[in-house]
Amino acid sequence: MMSENYFDGNHSQTNNDNQTQSYDYPKLLLPEVVRFWLLMIFEVPSLTCSLILLYYLLIDHDLRQSLSNHVIIVLLIIGLFSQLIDIPFYLNYLRINYVWPPITISCLIWWFAATGISNLTNIIMAWASIERHILVFHDRLLSTKRKRIFFHYLPLLTIVLYGFIYYIMILLMYTCENMYAYELDWCLYPCYYNNEDLAMYDTIINSIIPTPIIAIFSIALIIRVIQQKSNHHRHFQWRRYRKMAIQLLSIAALFLLFNLPMTSLVLAHVCGLPDGSTGQFELYTYYLYHFVSLLMPFVCLGSLPEIRKKMKQIIVFQTVVHTITPGLARYAN
Template identity: 35%
Template sequence: MAIASIQRYYLVFHRTFFDKYIIFFHYVPLSFCVIYPIILYSFLVTKYSCITDFVYSSWTCGGACYLYEPVLGSIDWIFNGCVNVVLSILATSLIITRVLIQKCRATTQRSIWNRSRRIIIQLVALSTLYMLVWVPCVICFVITLFRSVPILSSLYSSYLSYYQYLSSLLCPFVCLAGLPEVRRALNNVKPLNKQIVHDIRQVAENIKNQHRNCLESDS
């Protein structure tokens, strides 16, 4: 998400520069996002010199053993978790701030907003979803890193650890909601006609009365 936010910043404000070096700004980061976690966690989970005792009744079977080492587990959380959240917040805030400043300037500057409105709205929506999911996890981790708080540890293991999956589940719906075609289709959906609603209620009432009459006749 951090790389996507940075890419959209260059795509909005430095489009020519971005297109000129698209391999460096687009394809290389995407390849890195795919290759880096595969190599890193394949090594840490399968090759790192520690013994993992899996607990099959726990979340993620108790986790890999490297997570329970203070130094390595903290480094993994800081660089692969906290840094991503911080960069996403900074990049998104920078885009919003710059758009608002330039929107208040000359009319020629407002063309940036008109041209890139879809990208900006989608970025803000995705970043908001990402931050709502991950910021509570990062806050719990940072607090427990410096001080033992059992209630936060219990909160993370019982709720926030599953809360992370919401970003993956809701991401497609957020992307669809950012498409103007989808918004127009939703706006064109008309509520049920009052007469149709009345007819449905009348049919339900008739069925209910018939059922009551059958019960009375049987008795």
């Protein structure tokens, strides 16, 4: 999630009334080289893990057909935007201290990946927290193809289309004049932030509300699963409940760990807390949010034992091949 509170230096942004506003933000004390390598260490393994997961989830028929895996597939695909655009742009900025290439399209793409994709991911996760109750406790709502379209496919498709259409329109078609500050991370911020109503809608609906939804429905899921365990006549269902609950809760925990502090700060600013009043803590929350997209593939892998088993078999097979091959070579000689 990109925030206008996260920039440093004295800069200005011009709104559609040709008024200029100046901003002075503190700089994160963590050295740039440390920030760079902390992200870089996770970037390549995270991207590799995402591609491996998507390969198995899309190629394997059983995994692809499982309704509980569909939201994970969407989250991983959406996460590629952060891994391939947002984080590489930020890494390059930390390395050379300006946005490269310094052209308009770079800023627009980065804004879309940093703000749009981030908020879209949170909204999808909020829906996943709600849908998991349907998958576990109300599977009769998914018993027919028509019901699956209405209660499963249509909501997820609607959310994805909403996120892409909304942020493409607001970044490319909204009538205001952007100022592209290439010497700043994220090129400063999009000019639609200067529209108070639009900024408030984007902040509350797309940024703040998904987090309490994730928290409330995740806690409710834990309570309902524990209650089901007390029913000794449903041992088979209990194992199914536990697996599907753990899958959702592990991902939700990652989101809440990094997203809840930042969302709380954003809400506090909406309620009147002055920008920058929390100092370094605020800056660290925005920096650490990058790790949601970096760690999510590993959390997803941990919740998919079928894929872990396949990967383990491949590793064991490769180990056996490398062990046998030298022996065969010596025997041949």
